[in-house]
Amino acid sequence: MNKRLPLGLGFVLLVLPCSLLVAFTHYPAIKALVNSLWNNSSSFRPSRFVGLENYRALLEDDRLAQVLTNSTIYAICTVPLAIGLSIGMALLVNSKLPGTWLMRLSFFMPTMLPLVAVANIWLFFYAPGIGLASQILSAFGLPSINFLGRTDTSLVSMMVVAIWKEAGLFMIFYLAALQSIPANLKDAARLEGAGSVRVFFDVVLPLLRPTTIFVAVNALINAFRLVDHIIVMTRGGPNNSSALLLYYVYEVTFGHRDFAYGATLTVLMVVILGILAAFQFWVLNRKAHYQ
Amino acid sequence: MTLRNNTALALVAGGLFGLQGAAVSAADLEFYFPVGVNAPAVETIQALTDEWAAANPQHNVKAVYAGNYEETTTKALTAAAAGDPPQVAVLLAIDIFTLIEEGAVLPISDIADSPEEQEWLAGFYDGFMNDTKFDGKIYSVPFQRSTPVFYYNKDAFREAGLDPEAPPKTWAEMIEMGKTLTKRDANGNVTQWGTRIPTLGLGGAWLFGGLVVSKGDVLSTETGTEARINTPATIASLEFLQQLSAEGVMAPGGISWGDTPKAFLEGQTASMWTSTGNLAFVNENATFDWGVGFLPGGDGPGAPVGGGNFYIFSNTTPEEQEAALDFIKFMTSADAAARWSIATGYVAPRPDTWETPVMKEYAERLPQALVALDQLPHAEREFATFQRAKVTQYLVEAIEGVVTGSKSAADAVTEAQEKADAVLKDYR
Amino acid sequence: MNKPADTSFGNATAAVSLEVRNLRKSWGKTEVLSDVSFRIGAGGFLTLLGPSGCGKSTLLRLISGLDETSGGQILIDGRDVSKVSAADRNLGMVFQNYALFPHLTIEENIGYGLKIRKVDKTRRDKTIARVSDLMGLGPLLQRKPSQLSGGQQQRVALARVLVSERPLVLMDEPLSNLDAKLRTEIRSEIRSLNKTLGITVIYVTHDQSEALSMSDEVVLLNAGKIAQWGTPRDLYESPANTFSASFIGTPPTNLLEPADVALPENLGLDGGTALTDYLIGVRPETMCFPADGAAFTLTGRVLSLEYEGNVTLLHLEAASGAKVIVAHGGHDVPAPGAEVTVGWSHEATHFFSKKDGAAIRRKT
Secondary structure, three states, X not given: OOOOOOHHHHHHHHHHHHHHXXXXXXXXXXXXXXXXXEOOOOOOOOOOEOOOHHHHHHHHOHHHHHHHHHHHHHHHHHHHHHHHHHHHHHHHHHOOOOOHHHHHHHHHHHHHOOHHHHHHHHHHHHOOOOOHHHHHHHHOOOOOOOHHHOOOOHHHHHHHHHHHHHHHHHHHHHHHHHHHOOHHHHHHHHHOOOXXXXXXXXXXXXXXXXXXXXXXXXXXXXXXXXXXXXXXXXXXXXXXXXXXHHHHHHHHHHHOOOHHHXXXXXXXXXXXXXXXXXXXHHHHHHHOOOO | OHHHHHHHHHHHHHHHOOOOOOOOXXXXXXXXXXXXXXXXXXXXXXXXXXXXXXXXXXXXEEXXXXXXXXXXXXXXXXXXXXXXXXXXXXXXXXXXXXXXXXXXXXXXXXXXXXXXXXXXXOOOOHHHHOOOEEOOEEOOEEEEEEOEEEEEEHHHHHHOOOOOOOOOOEHHHHHHHXXXXXXXXXXXXXXXXXXXXXXXXXXXXXXXXXXXXXXXXOOEOOOOOOEOOOOHHHHHHHHHHHHHHHXXXXXXXXXXXXXXXXXXXXXXXXXXXXXXXXXXXXXXXXXXXXXXEOOOEOOOOOEEOEEEEEEEEOOOOHHHHHHHHHHHHHHOOHHHHHHHHHHHOOEOOOHHHHOOHHHHHHHHHOOHHHHHHHHHHHEEOOOOOOOXXXXXXXXXXXXXXXXXXXXXXXXXXXXXXXXXXXXXXXXX | OOOOXXXXXXXXXXXXXXXXXXXXXXXXXXXXXXXXXXXXXXXXXXXXXXXXXXXXXXXXXXXXXXXXXXXXXXXXXXXXXXXXXXXXHOEEEEOOOOOOOOOOOHHHHHHHHHHHOOXXXXXXXXXXXXXXXXOOOHHHOOOOHHHXXXXXXXXXXXHHHHHOOOOEEEEEOOOOOOOHHHHHXXXXXXXXXXXXXXOEEEEEEOOHHHHHHHOOEEEEEEOOEEEEEEOHHHHHHOOOEHHHHHHOOOOOOEXXXXXXXXXXXXXXXXXXXXXXXXXXXXXXXXXXXXXXXXXXXXXXXXXXXXXXXXXXXXXXXXXXXXXEEEEEOOOOOOOOOOEEEEEEOOOOOEEEEOOOOEEOOOOO
């Protein structure tokens, strides 16, 4: 580009994206911050500036503590498992086995479905007694498990749904990455005496690293961002065992209509995501390229 | 009717000022409604709305399906906050305090102020009217009301050597009969449970209200500022739920609302506690002989009422309010209510509906539908307070904590009561 | 190569011979290699030459063991390895685009094979140091491949093969990504490694000048079959068929109808050979202008001239319309459009059967 845009035109072109950014990102974020410093007013309770009172409530909120614990476990488990599963599926689909197109299709299918639909499918799958999971268990003579009705299985059940839903998409990224790995790198390793496991860990996996980082970022964001299945399947229950942070924000804000505390939780979430994003950019800048 | 007069006046005024306004409509109504049952509800609502519109050509009405109850409330309140409320909506009866606190709704008893209208308001079953009132005024009109009943598989009763015409009436009978009804396979795994009471989420909290009523107490009162979570009745009710699992009558852990009818239809359970709203669904899909009875009770029969009522929103013109009232009267009229009740299984809220030929024929064809009506005198209001969603969440946590075995009944209710009181103290 | 001659390669395994017998390869129903047989002695340098798609890279992969044969045998030092895995054939390979591991440093790339084979660290470091010294890579060891030039990367690829001390090394067009100057330079390095270290090299290229200049023996492949196997001199001077004659040499051998040529009395062919049975092959650089009493002459019109420095290419059109190229070394260049007569000797003349393109041996 040698020709320079006239300053006026440049300014005009910048106004639209900037105003969108301000209107839909910055303004709501600042508004949330402001709201978090006020009480939840209604016709019965006058609006009142409360300072950091809502933030003090965060510290005393034992439900929040559980939700944060759940979210952490959820992220720590779903991210690596989704990555591992999607690499495995991509390897399988990328192999020379017959019927790979069918596998590709079936692995990718969950990704195309809306999460709400996926949740409804799994709701039926998990239904104790009548669901597929119970029927499989009973085929082995095992008692059926009330997956969504037990505090020790509900969160895991949510993770399985999320992984099942996400792995298909990540598989596509890995498939593209696998196909871009030059075959002669693997040949070179094989000639040096590396078996297929060694080739995978020495050559394939390191070359997938940029994809892995990209996928990990997405999976981590999704771990905080996607809660549709929680709303459909457990509503955070039983006894908050499957409640995640965003679900809690949603419930407090729109269920309890406690906009002040909802805003406070939103600010907390923005801070957490901001820290994660900063960490990821740092990792991305350091690790994603072979320069 | 004032409305007609206003219209006439408007027409005259229009003529005087030379405004040749053809088909002037006195009111544009927007009507939000939810669907909460497995039934062709949207079509029926639309058909009824169209009929009212055809009979009242001077008005416009647009029926807006707004999702489930919760979504409909959120949408209506958001629209109200934005200054563009629906004129009329069907929302949960228990949302009365939230709607009042937000200043979103008007007392219907103030709009329906003529003697005939007052008489019309008095013509609903009392059981459905006790959760429409606040501060001496009526804020809503019962429409899609339901109450849970005890559904049971008569074939399973026969197979277990029980009298299929004598379902359990008390908790003790429930446990005794339930033990006989529970079947196990060769591995000792249960293939048919004795009963199934949803214990998770809001559905679980609703049914729990019935247990408490049967122990002679209520969870909340008309004031909206009182939550009675820590009482001997609630503890006894929680212990009953624990006992059902401990005695092997009911599956351990939390039991979901949504799976329950399916589990009953598939023979996974010999009986279930669920809404009359599922009558039509069960009737269409049951492959066995089934019956309906009162909910087994602790000290006597007891049940909660639930479901949705009509509300008229504030920030609307008097013309719109009158038109909305007329619309509500039409929707709850004997004929309309009969059709709605037959299509969905909701309990028609006025005695006159049950006198119509179609309803009589329906009751003959599906005598189970009458059980809910007979149970109505024993029914009490559903748990409702100010900050309903938040306070109910404490109740839900208590129930879920107990049935999943993570809390004792006494600890759970104490904790929930403290939290509820902390929220409600602002309103006392 | 920095200091080639005096760098002894320690106790490298003694060089090995390679023999390929009746090798076949098909992908599905398509046969890409049929009945290929050749042999190269220990320490020899054999080039697989041919146009793209002739099967030379496939053949190399079969020898390496990266692909499986469909029939025939591969013998290394007399042992049939056609069912032995690539890793156990004790051979190294240099790939066309070097196949360096982009995530490893140069040092790790070179030492990868040693690490796999669990060579202990001290010995590994020593070997890497020696080879990187030999290849002039010492200062680059801690860099990543992407930080190296093409020539440096090529040296790393060679070093990676050398460090494994394999007696047999396969090279798949290793110079094709380099510029002309670098190519000549590395060409002689490879040749010298082959000689000084006694490694047997199988080298794949489509570049005949590489093949002719580096090899002890050349296998010329055409459409999955061997067109000719011999020394570079054999290929150039005694092409076994018209394919060989036209593939080797730049510009290619002229293949002429005898009718276009003024023939001498005695051609040395069988009595029964008719004029229509054979073609005459003659290399442009063996033709002289003016004809000056040469045994064979051809008269044609100059269509165009191509000045190439050492020679000028005369593009002629014979009476029949056939095109002929003459590489003319003199300065007396005819003008385009001029009628000229060019000639050549008996020795420069090749005869090929019109039927199958095979060379016709002259009676001597």
